Amino acid sequence: MAFRKLVGSYKDYTLSSHVIEAGYLAVDVDTGSLRIGDGVTAGGTEVGGGSANSLGDLGAIGSTLSAPSNADMTLQTSGTGSVIVNDTFQIGSGAGVTTILDEDDLSSNSATALATQQSIKAYVDSQDHANQTGDLSIVGSTIGSPSNADLTLISSNGNVVIEGIRIAGTTLSTEDSSPGLEIAGNLIPTQNGVFQLGSASKRWQTLFVTAETVDIGGATLKTDDDGAFQFTSLDGGVMEIGAGGAVFPEGSNIGGRAIPVNGTGANGNRPVQLVKIFRSDGSSVLSDVQLLAKTADLTMEFNATVEDVPVFSAGGFGMTMANGSTFASTVATAGRGITLFQF
Numbered sequence: 001m002a003f004r005k006l007v008g009s010y011k012d013y014t015l016s017s018h019v020i021e022a023g024y025l026a027v028d029v030d031t032g033s034l035r036i037g038d039g040v041t042a043g044g045t046e047v048g049g050g051s052a053n054s055l056g057d058l059g060a061i062g063s064t065l066s067a068p069s070n071a072d073m074t075l076q077t078s079g080t081g082s083v084i085v086n087d088t089f090q091i092g093s094g095a096g097v098t099t100i101l102d103e104d105d106l107s108s109n110s111a112t113a114l115a116t117q118q119s120i121k122a123y124v125d126s127q128d129h130a131n132q133t134g135d136l137s138i139v140g141s142t143i144g145s146p147s148n149a150d151l152t153l154i155s156s157n158g159n160v161v162i163e164g165i166r167i168a169g170t171t172l173s174t175e176d177s178s179p180g181l182e183i184a185g186n187l188i189p190t191q192n193g194v195f196q197l198g199s200a201s202k203r204w205q206t207l208f209v210t211a212e213t214v215d216i217g218g219a220t221l222k223t224d225d226d227g228a229f230q231f232t233s234l235d236g237g238v239m240e241i242g243a244g245g246a247v248f249p250e251g252s253n254i255g256g257r258a259i260p261v262n263g264t265g266a267n268g269n270r271p272v273q274l275v276k277i278f279r280s281d282g283s284s285v286l287s288d289v290q291l292l293a294k295t296a297d298l299t300m301e302f303n304a305t306v307e308d309v310p311v312f313s314a315g316g317f318g319m320t321m322a323n324g325s326t327f328a329s330t331v332a333t334a335g336r337g338i339t340l341f342q343f
Contacts, residue, residue, distance in 0.1 A: 018043065020043070020174050023037065024037045044235035057071065097112055099112070099114070100114045101115055101116070101119065105122075153167075165181070173311030195319035217234075273301070279297040
C-alpha cells in the first residue's frame with residue numbers, strides 16, 4: 001500500500017509493513033487517512049480523516065462506531081464520570097429511550113422513559129396489597145367490586161366451582177363426596193311470607209329437627225321429654241298425642257259438638273257435662289260476662305248421654321229422696337228412671 005510523506009516525496013511502500021520515521025506524518029493515498037510515525041510501528045498511527053477511521057481496535061465510519069467482529073464495545077469513563085447520551089438511546093428497532101427515572105409510583109407513564117430497579121420494586125410492593133383487575137380490587141385473598149356494584153363470575157359453557165361448591169345457572173350443588181351443603185348460621189329469607197321451601201312438584205323428603213319447636217304462623221309443634229307430640233294453638237290450647245293416646249284441651253269439640261268430660265268419684269269414668277251454678281245475694285246485678293268471669297259457687301254434673309244409670313255411683317251409694325226412700329245407684333236396681341244430674 002503506497003503512502004505519501006508530508007515532508008518528502010511520494011513513496012511507493014506497503015504501508016502495513018513500512019515503519020514511518022518517528023515524528024513524520026504520512027497520508028494514506030488509498031483511504032486519505034493521516035498517519036503519524038513513531039519509528040517502531042508499521043504503518044504508524046491514524047490521526048483522522050478518510051472514510052473509514054480506526055480508534056485502536058474500533059472502527060468509525062461516518063456516525064457509526066463499531067467494534068471488531070464478535071468483540072464487545074465498552075464505553076468507560078475515568079473516575080466518577082458518567083457516560084451521557086444527550087438524545088434518544090435505541091437498541092435495534094425498539095422504542096427510543098430518552099431518560100431513566102427513579103419514580104416509585106410511575107406516575108409519569110412515559111413511553112420513552114425507563115425506571116430504576118428501586119422504583120420498580122417500590123411500585124410492585126405497593127400493588128401486592130391493592131391490585132386492580134379492571135374495576136375489581138384484590139386485597140390479600142379478598143376480591144372486591146366497586147361500591148354498590150355486583151360481583152359476577154361467568155364461565156364459558158362451564159360451571160363456577162368454589163372449593164367443593166358447584167354453581168351451574170340457578171343450581172347449587174356439591175363438587176366433592178360430601179352429603180350436602182352445610183350452613184353455619186340462620187337461613188332467613190329477605191322478605192316475610194313470600195318465599196317457599198320446596199314446591200308442590202319438588203318436595204323435601206324428610207325434615208330433621210331437634211326436639212324443640214316448629215313454628216307455623218304462630219302455632220307450634222314440638223315433642224316433650226317423653227317423646228309425646230304437642231300442638232299448641234295461637235290461643236294457648238294444647239293437644240298432645242303420645243303412647244297413652246290423645247289428650248285434648250278443655251272445651252274441645254268434635255264436629256262442632258262438645259266432647260263430654262268424665263264425672264267424679266271412684267267410678268267417675270262416665271261422660272258428663274259440667275254446669276256452673278252462680279249464687280247472688282240480690283244486692284248487685286251481674287251481667288253474663290261478669291258471671292262467667294267469676295268462680296262458680298257450685299258445679300253440677302249432668303249426664304252427657306241419656307241412660308238409666310246414675311251419674312254418681314262411687315262405692316255403690318245412692319241418693320235419699322224427700323220421702324225417705326233410697327235412690328239405688330247400681331245397674332241392677334236402677335229402674336228408677338233416667339238420672340240427669342248430681343251435686
